[in-house]
Amino acid sequence: MGRLFGTDGVRGRANADLTPELAMAVAVATAHTLAETDRSHPPLAVVGRDTRASGEMLEAAVVAGLASAGANVVRVGVLPTPAVAFLVGEAKADFGVMLSASHNPMPDNGIKIFAAGGQKLPDDIELQIEATIEADGAPARVRPTGAGIGRVHDLLDGAEHYIQHLVGSIGHSLTGLKVVVDCANGAAAEVAPVAYQEAGAEVIALNAEPDGLNINDDCGSNHLDGLQAAVLEHGAHLGIAHDGDADRCMAVTADGQQVDGDQIMAILALAMREAGTLTADTLVATVMSNLGLRLAMSAEGIRLVETRVGDRYVLDELRASGYALGGEQSGHIVLPAYATTGDGVLTGLHLMARMAATGRSLAELASVMTKLPQVLINVPVADRTVGAGASNVLAAVSQVEAELGETGRVLLRPSGTELLVRVMVEAATQQVAENAAERIAAEVRLASPAG
Numbered sequence: 001m002g003r004l005f006g007t008d009g010v011r012g013r014a015n016a017d018l019t020p021e022l023a024m025a026v027a028v029a030t031a032h033t034l035a036e037t038d039r040s041h042p043p044l045a046v047v048g049r050d051t052r053a054s055g056e057m058l059e060a061a062v063v064a065g066l067a068s069a070g071a072n073v074v075r076v077g078v079l080p081t082p083a084v085a086f087l088v089g090e091a092k093a094d095f096g097v098m099l100s101a102s103h104n105p106m107p108d109n110g111i112k113i114f115a116a117g118g119q120k121l122p123d124d125i126e127l128q129i130e131a132t133i134e135a136d137g138a139p140a141r142v143r144p145t146g147a148g149i150g151r152v153h154d155l156l157d158g159a160e161h162y163i164q165h166l167v168g169s170i171g172h173s174l175t176g177l178k179v180v181v182d183c184a185n186g187a188a189a190e191v192a193p194v195a196y197q198e199a200g201a202e203v204i205a206l207n208a209e210p211d212g213l214n215i216n217d218d219c220g221s222n223h224l225d226g227l228q229a230a231v232l233e234h235g236a237h238l239g240i241a242h243d244g245d246a247d248r249c250m251a252v253t254a255d256g257q258q259v260d261g262d263q264i265m266a267i268l269a270l271a272m273r274e275a276g277t278l279t280a281d282t283l284v285a286t287v288m289s290n291l292g293l294r295l296a297m298s299a300e301g302i303r304l305v306e307t308r309v310g311d312r313y314v315l316d317e318l319r320a321s322g323y324a325l326g327g328e329q330s331g332h333i334v335l336p337a338y339a340t341t342g343d344g345v346l347t348g349l350h351l352m353a354r355m356a357a358t359g360r361s362l363a364e365l366a367s368v369m370t371k372l373p374q375v376l377i378n379v380p381v382a383d384r385t386v387g388a389g390a391s392n393v394l395a396a397v398s399q400v401e402a403e404l405g406e407t408g409r410v411l412l413r414p415s416g417t418e419l420l421v422r423v424m425v426e427a428a429t430q431q432v433a434e435n436a437a438e439r440i441a442a443e444v445r446l447a448s449p450a451g
Contacts, residue, residue: 004133005126007310007416011101011110014054018109020061026111027065027097029132033125034095034115035071042150043071046091046114048084048158049099050187050245053212054109058099062111066097067150068143076158078210080187080246082343083162085118089340090161092116100187100245103222103330104417106215118340119319120312163195166346169338170353175200177352178236180252182227183208184220186244192345196240199349204234216243221250221331221344228256237355238362241331242344247311248331249344251351253363261331262293263366264351268333269302269325270368271354277324277337278302284317284326286310287411291426296369309413311342372408373430375437377423380450384414387421390447393440400425400436408433412440419450 004010010026012018035043045066049055059075066073071094076087081098088096094116101108113121113129121129144150179201183189189208196203206227207219219226221241231239231252239252251259265283272278282303285293289306297304305323307313311334314326318336327333332342339346355362381387393412401410408427415422423441427433 004130007312008102009110009112011104011108011417013107014052014058014109018058018111020057023058023061023111024065025133026129027062028069029129030095030097030113031066031069031071033128033132043094044074044091045071046074046076046084046088046093046096047099048076048079048081048087048096050081051078051185051189051210051212051215052101052106052109052244054107055099058109058111062097062099063152067152069150070144070148071150073150073152074155075152076155078187078190079158079162080191080343080345081112082247082339082341082346083158083187083191085114085341086162086165086339087155087158088114088116088118098245102245102247103216103220103243106213106217114340120315120341159191163191163198165338166195166349167199169346170199170349172353172357173200174349174352174356177238177356178202178204178234179352180204180206180227180230180234180236180239181348182206182220182224182230182239182241183246184216184242184244185210185214186216186220186242186246188242188246188345192240192242192246192348195345195349196352199352201352204230204236206230220244221248224250224252224258228252228258232256238352240348240351242348243331246344247342249333249347249351250331251348251362253366254361255363257363259362259366261327261329261333262290262371263369264331264333264347265325265327266293266296266369267354267365268335268347268350269297270300271350271357272325273300273302279322279324282321282323284314284323286314286328288424289329290369290371290374291409292369292371300368310416315341372426373428373433374424374426375430375433377437377441378415378420379423379441379444381419381421381444381448382451383448384419384421387444387448388412388414390443393443393447396440396443400440404432404436408436410436410440421448
């Protein structure tokens, strides 16, 4: 068996790569692995999902697997990933399971596992779970019977607890702000509009009618065209877009301009520095963040710490060093004082609270940083390792880097969740960045043509 866990859990095409049998095996292995440290009581697990039709099937498999391993299960239904993490902590559960493929297309699904307190699993625990799956049945594992079988209960007011927590995290009413929120026909559909309304905003909900098949379908944080048009149509102060499991937040200004995760981090960093809550005047971001963020933070006397790509690495740095803000350009923003993982709705609330507190527009606030032209090409490949490491690809990267010198940079990396190699180039002009990125992408395609 190859490595199951990627940078954000186990993902694959539901019922093909990610089958009910695999989901059950992951659940059983997780229950046994995370219960090893404390056998004084049956483990308690919180299980949630996004709106994908396959989530119903996989939830049934996961719940069955957990109960068969002796774990008690609390089902919370359709909720954002950060809500499940929050409820793991609130319920003092031993772990949690979220069924979601985040921003991926509807046919995909995934399994995200949270440890006690709603924290993401460290690599060594993921490896233990994988080893347990490989070893299961050799020798055969003794299953509990009778009273030892886990029980399953439904939590009906999990969303209410979560929304109350979110709204309580901001210190300023959003009264007077009109916002269009694109819920991606996903897990934000019930939570985000209510949270923003309860905080005082006038809310227009977009793509908030999930049917199990339309999640992320030309909507949400990866597809901002519809949101941009709706903001202009309704004369809103801003638009906010979430992805399928609502752990991302992207924004749109009143005149329809995109505001990405880097700009949101810059806005929040200055707000927190002003409030005295930006620990060590430090922001944590990944190597994918725009050079403009680094320059803006440097000009403001804020230190930028870089990590590998992936919100888990941002989280690791935040926890290890006690920093108060971090995130990714893609809109995963982490505020550790209120959440253990990226939380799109929480981010949206704090972004709007900054607008309300200052009386400034989103465009004004975002102008703190100037984005360097940046081009990202996701190249489909048959083999991510070959696509990113072939000699012709590395030669092309070296040549482009030499041409750019100090005026730009190149970042080449295989995706952790899809058969893609990501080619990112920053340069002084858009045309230079596009040409350079396409040259490298062409070499990637030659090295590992997609099937």
